[in-house]
Amino acid sequence: MTPNPVLDLRGVRVEAGERVLLDLEAFQLGAGEVLGLMGPNGAGKTTLLRVCLGGERVAADRLRVLGVEVTRLRGAALAALRRRVGYLPQLLPGRSELPLTVREVVTIGRTARAGLGRRLTRADAAVVETWLGQLGLRALADRAFQELSGGEQRKVLLARVMAQEPEVLLLDEPTANLDLGWREELVATLERLHRLSGRAAVVVCHEPEVLPPACRRVVWLDAGRVVAAGPPEEVLGTAWARRLYGPGLRVVHERGRHAVVPGGGDA
Amino acid sequence: MSAGATPWCREVAMPDLVFWAPVMVGGTLAGASSGLLGTFIVGMRIPFLGVCVAHAALAGAVFGGLAGLEGTQLLGPALAGAVFTALALGMADPRRTRLDDNTVLSFLFSATMGLAFLGIGLHGVLGRSDHDVRALLWGSLAFCRWPDVGGMLAVALALVFYAGACFKELQAILFSRELAEAAGIRARAVWAGFLVLAAATLTVNFQTVGGLMIYSLISNPAAAAFQVTRGCARTMVVAAALGAASGLGGFLIAAATDLPSGAVIVLTSSAVLLVCVAVGRRRGRGAAGLARPAGRNPSNERDGAAR
Numbered sequence: 001m002t003p004n005p006v007l008d009l010r011g012v013r014v015e016a017g018e019r020v021l022l023d024l025e026a027f028q029l030g031a032g033e034v035l036g037l038m039g040p041n042g043a044g045k046t047t048l049l050r051v052c053l054g055g056e057r058v059a060a061d062r063l064r065v066l067g068v069e070v071t072r073l074r075g076a077a078l079a080a081l082r083r084r085v086g087y088l089p090q091l092l093p094g095r096s097e098l099p100l101t102v103r104e105v106v107t108i109g110r111t112a113r114a115g116l117g118r119r120l121t122r123a124d125a126a127v128v129e130t131w132l133g134q135l136g137l138r139a140l141a142d143r144a145f146q147e148l149s150g151g152e153q154r155k156v157l158l159a160r161v162m163a164q165e166p167e168v169l170l171l172d173e174p175t176a177n178l179d180l181g182w183r184e185e186l187v188a189t190l191e192r193l194h195r196l197s198g199r200a201a202v203v204v205c206h207e208p209e210v211l212p213p214a215c216r217r218v219v220w221l222d223a224g225r226v227v228a229a230g231p232p233e234e235v236l237g238t239a240w241a242r243r244l245y246g247p248g249l250r251v252v253h254e255r256g257r258h259a260v261v262p263g264g265g266d267a
Numbered sequence: 268m269s270a271g272a273t274p275w276c277r278e279v280a281m282p283d284l285v286f287w288a289p290v291m292v293g294g295t296l297a298g299a300s301s302g303l304l305g306t307f308i309v310g311m312r313i314p315f316l317g318v319c320v321a322h323a324a325l326a327g328a329v330f331g332g333l334a335g336l337e338g339t340q341l342l343g344p345a346l347a348g349a350v351f352t353a354l355a356l357g358m359a360d361p362r363r364t365r366l367d368d369n370t371v372l373s374f375l376f377s378a379t380m381g382l383a384f385l386g387i388g389l390h391g392v393l394g395r396s397d398h399d400v401r402a403l404l405w406g407s408l409a410f411c412r413w414p415d416v417g418g419m420l421a422v423a424l425a426l427v428f429y430a431g432a433c434f435k436e437l438q439a440i441l442f443s444r445e446l447a448e449a450a451g452i453r454a455r456a457v458w459a460g461f462l463v464l465a466a467a468t469l470t471v472n473f474q475t476v477g478g479l480m481i482y483s484l485i486s487n488p489a490a491a492a493f494q495v496t497r498g499c500a501r502t503m504v505v506a507a508a509l510g511a512a513s514g515l516g517g518f519l520i521a522a523a524t525d526l527p528s529g530a531v532i533v534l535t536s537s538a539v540l541l542v543c544v545a546v547g548r549r550r551g552r553g554a555a556g557l558a559r560p561a562g563r564n565p566s567n568e569r570d571g572a573a574r
Contacts, residue, residue: 053449076453083451096441097490098310099497108439112451117432144497145442164450 002030004067006168006200007052011061014047014224021047022058022224029168029200034190034214036232037204039221040244045204046090048221049170053087054078066167083112086166090173090204092153099144102137102156103128109163131159134196135189151182155189162193169201175210187212187257208236213256232258287522293411293419294514294532297476298484300423302510303430304465305489306503310441314486315372316356316462317469321478323352323379324470328400329386337399346470352379353466357459361445408476408518408528415475422468429464430503433457438499480529484510487536494540494547509539 002008007029014022022044029035037045050056051063054070063070068081109131110124132138135155140148145156154174161169174190175183191212194201203215211218211232218235220228228235238250241260252259308316327348328341336344352375359371366374390397430437436457439447447454472481488510492502517532524531 055449079451079453081451082449085449085451087446087449089446089449096310096443097312097493098306098441098499098502099493100438100442101498104438104499105442107435108442108447108450111435111439111447114435116436116453116457120435142497 002028002033004031005029005064006031006033006066007202008062008064009048009051009060010063011059012051012063013059014044014051014056015059020224022051024048024224024226027219027226029202032198032200033217034194034201034203034212036208036211036215036218037202037221038206038208038218038236040206042223043221044224045221046172047224049087049172049202049204052170053082053085079112083164084167086161086164086169086199088154088157088161088169088171088174090176092150092157099146101142102145102148103132103141105145105156106132106137106159106163109160109165113164127165128163131162134162134193135159149182151178151185154178154182154186158186158189158193162197167199169199170204171201172204173206173210174203175205183210186210190214208232208251208258208260211258215256289413289416290408290411290528291515291518293416293475294408294518294528295511296416296419296423296514297408297472297481298488298510298512298514298532298536299507300419300426300468300510301472301481301484302488302492302506302508302513303423303426303503304468305485305487305510306492306499306506307430307437307441307461308465309486309489309493311368313356313368313372314482315369315376316353316465317482317485319356319372319376319379320349320352320466320469321473321481322376322383323466324349324473325400326379326382326386327351329383329390329397332395332397332400333386333389333393341399342470342474345474346467348379349466349470350463353462354459357462358455360455408480408532411475418471419475422464422471426464426468429460433460434500437461441499477529480532483533483536484513487540488513491536491540491543494543495550509543510536513539 005028007027009024009027012022012024012027013020027048037048039045047056051058052065052070054073058071060071065081066084070078070081073081106128107120107124110120110127114120114124129138132141135158137152137155137159140152140156145153148156158174171190175186178186187210190201190203191214194212194214203211205211216231218228218230218232219226220235228240233253236251236258241249241251245260248262249260250263252261305314308314324345325348328345331341331344334344355375356368356371359366359368361367364371387397387400390400436447436452436454439450439452440454440458444454444458469481489502489506491509492506496502496505513536514532517535518528520526520535521528521531
């Protein structure tokens with residue numbers, strides 16, 4: 001039992017027609033904790049994040065985010081809670097043809113905080129500049145978002161989330177579709193951001209390599225249910241890798257990082 | 268142009284100027300407001316909105332005519348039809364309906380067109396003339412007078428005020444409506460408000476300067492601005508300026524060459540887009556998103572905060 005959990009879900013069930021997308025007995029995220037949320041495709045990872053944002057029709061005994069019961073929230077009250085939650089989506093938004101600059105995209109993180117009809121202040125601009133700098137984006141600040149590579153766009157969206165100054169981070173596959181170099185850069189960035197801010201975070205991922213060293217607990221979902229939870233070294237053992245991906249694999253745990261590699265024997 | 272055989276720029280008489288001044292101001296205003304609207308409509312990839320709103324306004328006017336309204340009285344039901352349709356699009360939640368905005372627009376377009384034709388058919392059945400309805404919706408710039416310009420100016424000012432007051436929210440919605448909602452921005456309400464104003468602007472412009480011209484002035488100046496500039500505010504200003512230039516420039520070319528003004532304005536805005544595409548390609552701006560290979564940017568590392 002976590003004292004004063006940031007996320008506190010009990011008896012949460014999400015259905016789409018006959019299909020059960022999520023069926024959680026209990027799920028918690030502690031203050032300052034970085035939690036790895038893993039599982040196969042369709043396990044319910046993204047649904048869980050959306051439930052926390054109040055974006056799903058859900059039956060729940062308890063669904064508290066930052067101490068607020070989400071299930072009955074609508075309109076302004078839901079928007080107020082969402083301002084406190086930083087959400088990085090799995091898919092990059094690519095609908096707009098408008099060439100927004102990197103600085104403008106990061107500034108979106110300040111929009112809801114400022115309030116409808118109110119102008120952004122110098123303090124807001126300073127926060128934006130801080131996160132542009134923290135994520136190494138100052139040289140790209142006046143470039144159009146669409147002109148950037150996938151890795152750069154991920155960092156811009158992460159800067160947008162951080163500029164929002166959220167109390168909890170929900171990061172949905174932050175390294176999706178990135179090459180090894182960019183993946184490592186993003187993992188290092190996540191670790192550094194946690195050291196800087198100490199904010200609680202849920203990191204959704206498929207590979208253990210994506211978990212930053214700050215992640216000391218992993219929850220494994222399958223078919224909407226929690227099937228394993230605990231330290232990465234316990235949940236993501238060699239037996240786990242072989243059961244999922246076949247024999248001839250083992251998991252290496254080193255300096256807080258975890259990797260599946262070919263080879264016999266346990267590491 | 269229809270007014271006289273002597274090209275207007277060579278021999279300008281004061282009575283001509285008095286007659287053509289509202290036409291020029293109307294064309295400029297229609298271009299500027301449509302260019303500003305286009306920044307959002309093209310930015311959200313829903314240029315079809317113009318066609319859809321036109322038919323919704325037509326349906327409203329047709330049923331207003333059936334109810335016994337005449338002349339400018341038809342503007343009321345036309346506006347109601349356009350605003351109702353825009354609100355339907357704005358309030359539709361893509362996640363709940365599982366329909367893309369363009370699919371919703373397609374549904375609304377076919378439904379409002381069906382209603383409009385049904386109403387026109389009923390005019391025939393009941394032996395009534397639908398001349399007023401057609402004249403209201405498919406006006407001509409050449410007949411634009413100062414009261415028309417006043418109406419256009421009023422909705423244009425309302426649009427500018429709204430875009431200014433909700434600029435940061437609209438910018439966030441343009442980037443991603445879903446992300447804006449997830450960040451606690453009242454995206455649906457702000458977008459619905461914008462669509463209502465868009466419907467009003469389009470309806471007033473349609474009945475003053477004609478449909479074809481408005482379609483071209485919504486999409487061409489905005490698309491042209493996207494090619495040569497970046498940043499939301501700058502793009503809005505450039506799109507409005509290119510729209511105004513297309514409206515006024517097209518009219519002056521038409522006057523000088525004695526050609527139909529609406530057609531020349533449409534072609535002028537098309538030419539502006541082509542020129543801007545060429546300029547954008549020359550600067551490596553327009554196709555940059557497609558041409559640039561994914562990879563790390565050395566400039567990115569120089570900030571020193573990357574790791």
